[in-house]
Amino acid sequence: MLTNTALLKEAGLPVTDLGPVVxxxxxxxxxxxxxxxxxxxxxxxxxxxxxxxxxVLPAEDLVGLREPDETRSRMWDSDxxxxxxxxxxxxxxxRLMLKPNGYVLxxxxxxLVVHTSALHAELVALAPAVLTRNHAHHxxxxxxxxxxxxxRTGELKPLLYTFRALLTGIHLMRTGEVLAHLPxxxxxxxxxxxxxxxxxxxAAAEHGGADGVDTVAVARDIESLHRALDGxxxxxxxxxxxxxxxxxxELVVRAxxxxxxxx
Numbered sequence: 001m002l003t004n005t006a007l008l009k010e011a012g013l014p015v016t017d018l019g020p021v022v023x024x025x026x027x028x029x030x031x032x033x034x035x036x037x038x039x040x041x042x043x044x045x046x047x048x049x050x051x052x053x054x055x056v057l058p059a060e061d062l063v064g065l066r067e068p069d070e071t072r073s074r075m076w077d078s079d080x081x082x083x084x085x086x087x088x089x090x091x092x093x094x095r096l097m098l099k100p101n102g103y104v105l106x107x108x109x110x111x112l113v114v115h116t117s118a119l120h121a122e123l124v125a126l127a128p129a130v131l132t133r134n135h136a137h138h139x140x141x142x143x144x145x146x147x148x149x150x151x152r153t154g155e156l157k158p159l160l161y162t163f164r165a166l167l168t169g170i171h172l173m174r175t176g177e178v179l180a181h182l183p184x185x186x187x188x189x190x191x192x193x194x195x196x197x198x199x200x201x202x203a204a205a206e207h208g209g210a211d212g213v214d215t216v217a218v219a220r221d222i223e224s225l226h227r228a229l230d231g232x233x234x235x236x237x238x239x240x241x242x243x244x245x246x247x248x249x250e251l252v253v254r255a256x257x258x259x260x261x262x263x
Contacts, residue, residue, distance in 0.1 A: 102172070160182065
């Protein structure tokens, strides 16, 4: 898997050289991808760039008495754009993969790749072995959280996050594919016709209000998508449990005991 410069430019993202960030870190970086609104297909002009990824702690950090810092974050400015890089240690990330956690799978499978390695490609290849029908719970819960946030703030962002989560969950249950890009989802899953207009409106401001939105009609549509997700989960061909534990365990051990190849 290569850094996809063309897709980064298409998404309106700066093609960021993470070389100085990687060189300045104590631990090897397996991958970094773009998440958040840019991945979901509705960034605003003032959106930050959310980078997510995985680093590898050395074995000595895990065998002693001190608890290791498994999550690291760094923020910086790149030509006026705020960049936010958050990475988990490989073991923590893989444990999250083995739970019904769609968020980490979206990060792993994001086509907006900023930094990569051979082990990143191996993780991507193992992703299908952790997909289960229980991932519907993740998307149902995330949609409920974002809907409550929309009810409280009236902002357009959590409303689009609500629709995106439900459509991603429905598509995953039906096809086994993790797809987080809302405009693409609209071509694959039946959805309200007003969503493209909301995406356009969101481009104006990251925290803009959902002015003119018929909240009664929207609530009805959200409930309809919840029913569609319930039905897709019940009919899904995905397994009830993950099958990739042993292969992922072997990968973590190998990565911990051997140097990570350069990306």
